[in-house]
Amino acid sequence: MPFFITIFIYILFSSVIEAFIPFLGVIDNAIVFAILIMALLKAIFEGINGKKMISTIGIITLVTCIILFLIAIIPNIMNSEHAPFLQQLLTFYADIKFVILFFCGMYVFENIDLTSTKKLMIRISWLFTMICGLMYLVNLVVPFLQSFDTRFGIATYSFGFGHPAQFALTAIVFSVLRIFFSLKDSERMPYIYLILNFGLVFVAGRSTSIGFYLCLLILAIIFPYVKRIPISFVVVLGIVFLWLSWGRIMSQFMGDPDEARGLLLRTSIKIAQDNFPFGAGLGMFGSNAARVHYSPYFSKYNLDGVWGLTKENPHFATDSYWAMIIGELGFLGVICMLILFGLVIAGISMHLKNEKPFTKVIVLLPFIYALLTSPVDTVMVSKSIIIVMFAILYMCLYIKKTNEKREET
Template structure:
């Protein structure tokens, strides 16, 4: 499994040389589902996972009902593909937490830790060098920094790789890892992605809290006694994030229906209103699948010529956000059941792997990043979600002491 970790970290780079790797995430999802079905009697499943599975199955049913009731159209192959896309996170997570429930071995964890340290150093060296030498690894200049992507197809994929490796080092609970974590933070800053700031803020806040309060051994008593302070920390993190993001948010608001991302949000809410309490169903909105099979929804709401949502721009920004994909296609009922499934998944993550400060910090930081990232990318359906799901369910499932 250490080899799989390294492969997933490098997968986006390898796609340039091995094109069929584009389908790796779907193949692994189907393979994991088959194993879960075959060995269903041997799976170790708790209450949180049962609620998560039931809620997600209800979500799928609501989505299919939406297809039938919306009266837009029903394209079976588009529906099937979209169900696979939305299922990837939950299936892979269940595979890691119930089929691979014993967790990663210490030997394998040391291997991915060593790889992460070496790779973070390499990324930082090339990142700093690329600010002064044109290595073909940078994009536009923001403020005084050229956005850094290394060999990845976009800065976002580099961000995902780096925060996963930082999470592994946090879980190791080794003070010596702080230098590599700082190196990772520097790489994140070089990507010039605002959402990476969220991850760093959560890690720093959790570390400060962890040094001052013993929230691991005191368990639920800590959270009950200090809930006000925790909320204040959350508000602080959110406030700083808004400070960093406000210019971009105001820019999107100013564009309105003329830009892809705000148009998807606006139309998504309109769909949720017009088709209440369901949505338009799978394969119809805010995904490449919907454009591949020529969904009429874009024309119906007048955004078929918006840059990034039209043929001329190859629908480049149709998946540039995630939540409109959920509430537009699933409606109010489907969104509620989907959020319940996510909530119990994340609750299960904290319960199963949050037994040390390092692992709890890594888990909460990853979850926070995933939630915020979905406002600006389709993280929960793209190829990167595989390593997020495996990290939260398997790669962080270790003893966490003296590794």
């Protein structure tokens, strides 16, 4: 238990730690890789001892990942111009990092007891909210925080995190955990805490995060009073989210024809059409590898003259998740990715089959958040997805041991 919870707490604040100690920035991904190795070693050991090593859904997931890798690597094999092989592997790892974390994490940590960590997580959540809130109030009198940009007429801040979006995600995860504890242990909803955190998310200034948090807040208000969430209510929540996120969505898909993010997405579709049914290949468009080893596809599709996409300044080359997925993996790869999303949701749901509907919803919410923001953000392949998946692992493992203890009594 101390090992898991220590890792989880580090992951939550890794962005802040990295700002002060930059070389620790590699630890997040090293943790994921370590969990993968631990899962492989455990599977080998259990196989030697005659135990079942992998579930049916695990087999389907593994096969899908292998097919996806073949789809992604074929264009690189067939073309003379491609990213270095190590960069291709790192790009593929980033694509399926969420899959590795969930399935390997549940397998490696399946027997740990996290029920005793509830008070610790509540204390840490309060410390996070109170320290950030106090920092903001002091900054109003004695400005010391560095403003990121201006949204809704106010300066936005990241409070030491690498980006306001990372800060907002951490606030959302803490709020989800507090609601989860209230639902699982039949306690009163922490409304004061949720409202305070909404203030922090608002100050971060990310419209999609604000829209999502408002929906989360509305759900927390109605949870104690209804047995099931009406479809009409889900529609209303969707409208609220779209309304608050509309500006960002429109700038992504229908904005200035010379704006980098929109160009990346539109060009990715053209690349997928030109290379049908494949894409450009791993590390060739929209990924970090395509930025570091400047991809020839930028000049081929006349993007090398766009500000933020030039060889000298490719700062925005990784700003669109779906541009990367569509452009590098093609339409076949997109289908495989959608299947992997479904398999992860199915895997999470399998661990929640005896839970109340609201508990199921709250456990799935961090992953739903990542999916909802994927058209306008890069959560799915950044370090943020590690926070999302660790939060889900924590809740699933907490539920597993709590239910086992109740059955024993």
